[in-house]
Amino acid sequence: MSRFLALIARDLRLVWRRPGDLGMVLAFFAIACVLFPLGIGPETNLLQRIAGGVLWCAALFAALLSLDRLFLADFEDGALDLLLAAPFPLEMAAVAKCVAHWLTTGLPLALLAPLLGVAFDLDGAGIAALCLGLLLGTPTLSLIGALAAALTLGARRGGALMALLALPLCVPTLIFGAGAVEAATTGEGLATHLGLLAALALMALATVPWAIAAALRQAGE
Secondary structure, eight states: OOHHEEEEEEHHHHHTTHHHHHHHHHHHHHHHHHHHHHEEEEOOOHHHHHHHHHHHHHHHHHHHHTTTTTHHHHHHHHHHHHHHHHSSSSHHHHHHHHHHIIIIIHHHHHHHHHHHHHGTOOHHHHHHHHHHHHHHHHHHHHHHHHHHHHHHHOTTTTHHHHHHHHHHHHHHHHHHHHHHHHHHHHOOOOOHHHHHHHHHHHHHHHHHHHHHHHHHHHHHH
């Protein structure tokens, strides 16, 4: 457990040395969300109807922005070789990096989203559903994005290829996340959507780290 926490702390320190990366992710999320109400106009009913889909799509694209260097820095400076040779399960190292990514990307996006939900005239229930949905859904985005980053490690134009691999796998999370916001704004029950988001996160946690480890071993050969 101490090694697991040490890996998380190491990645957090690396992120805080480059605060511009986090600022870029949050700025992209905010700008992308604000542009829609400005372009559509003060159509309250229309804004509420599209709020869930727009906010979740913007969060997904913002999360992808920070994934291109998730393993690339370790690959370039030789830290990946140390992880491969260390007497520590590579799967746990992959989980640690995903946790660090979520703490520096998914969690800030979930905390910023309620402020942006006001621009879409979401009520309290809709904002709560948006925040809870992002807290449950962004871990899945981090895990799937990390898998795509591991699979494209060292490839030319890896960023574009990573997006092509990750986006289709993120569609179920996107659907249920946006559905939770819509259910909350229409007065329907959102427990089903939140439960499905949690189930997707647990399923990804149980399977994706092994695939990430296999991809990293392949890249390290």
